[in-house]
Amino acid sequence: MAINLTEAAAKEIKDIIRDQNLPPDKTYLRVGVKGGGCSGFSYMLDLTEEPAGEMDEQFESHGVKILCDAKSNLYLDGTEIDFRDEVMGRGFVFKNPNATSTCGCGSSFQA
């Protein structure tokens, strides 16, 4: 299992990399979880030029290089990250098979 992006999510990330003049071949999408939120954990995304560390898992999806620390990967393994642009908001949605519940605001989940 791995962490994957939908085509829409990959496109949005590549657009952000291009718009921010970040080097596309050296920029990684860092994916993670942190404690907090009304349901327990929150999802994190960041763009970084730091390559994978010893404790990082590395993936690639639709041309985007993804890094995830080992601890976060326990909670995110098998996740698909989608992108939506709707009335409810514009951003990334984590379809996480490990999440047992998600709070109504969407910002945190239980595992």
Add this chain to the structure above:
Amino acid sequence: MLCLTRQVEYALIALEHLSETDGGLASARAISDAHGLPPALMMKILKRLQSAGWLRSVRGWSGGYGICIDLREVSIRDLIEALGLSVEPDVTPIGRRHRGVQALQYRLVGFLTQVRVWDLVAPGRRIDVPADLLRELASRRRRSTNIEHAETSVAMVAR
């Protein structure tokens, strides 16, 4: 100016509740208790939506109200009108002569006509990480990298 009334707010909450309920039925009391809303107003709203053909009513122990239309086919404007309210802007006589006010009202009504009720009440609708947040993080990273490069250049020139 146009504004969303309490009836519209509570109607959206009721429709979201019914969309998420197993079996699709819930009483006015159950909905109002679940969300801390006044039961009498909730009953009035549900009856209006039933009269407008949006909800069906089932009697009995496990009865209640249920959605009987496709919420993808109706807009917020339709909801406002189903509640017996007017979507026409409450513009003052002075405002009616002001092109900017009229343009804004036109846009607001257009927006309410465009947004589907389903987009606001569908179960599981959420955004986990806003795109703007990732964009802002990337922008800050680029600015700090540029500052580092600039400082390095200044240090090299100084030597």
